[in-house]
Amino acid sequence: MRExxxxxxxxxxxxxxxxxxxxxxxxxxVLRYSQxxxxxxxxxxELENAARKKPHRRATNSLFILEVQAAFA
Structure with missing residues (x-):
């Protein structure tokens, strides 16, 4: 899509x-092309901003899961 x-x-x-x-x-x-x-x-x-936001959420969730598992180990 980006390409x-x-x-x-x-x-x-x-x-x-x-x-x-x-x-x-x-x-x-020229104006029409510019628009x-x-x-x-x-x-x-928008596409690039959405792509940047997704990994950040996953990383935070993964860290939380690792912390919970470590507490029970």
């Missing part, structure tokens, strides 16, 4: 730059 988003972002960025070079940075299509890139970038950030 797919990165590829789409790069593809749109290249298209946006081509349109900007031909028609100028203030062309409406679409922003949406994809936000999705990427």
């Amino acid at each position: 797919s988003l990165l590829e789409k972002i790069e593809h749109l960025r290249q298209q946006m730059m081509e349109i900007a070079a031909e028609f100028g940075m203030d062309h409406p299509d 679409e890139i922003d949406k994809l970038h936000n999705m990427l950030m």
Whole structure:
């Protein structure tokens, strides 16, 4: 999923730059590409933030289980 988003972002960025070079940075299509890139970038950030949060919870739970087992040993 992450790689797919990165590829789409790069593809749109290249298209946006081509349109900007031909028609100028203030062309409406440049704005549309930029907005679409922003949406994809936000999705990427949400995905990466979710991935960072999951291991943290597991590590905390695993530590708790180890502490409980050690107390009974």
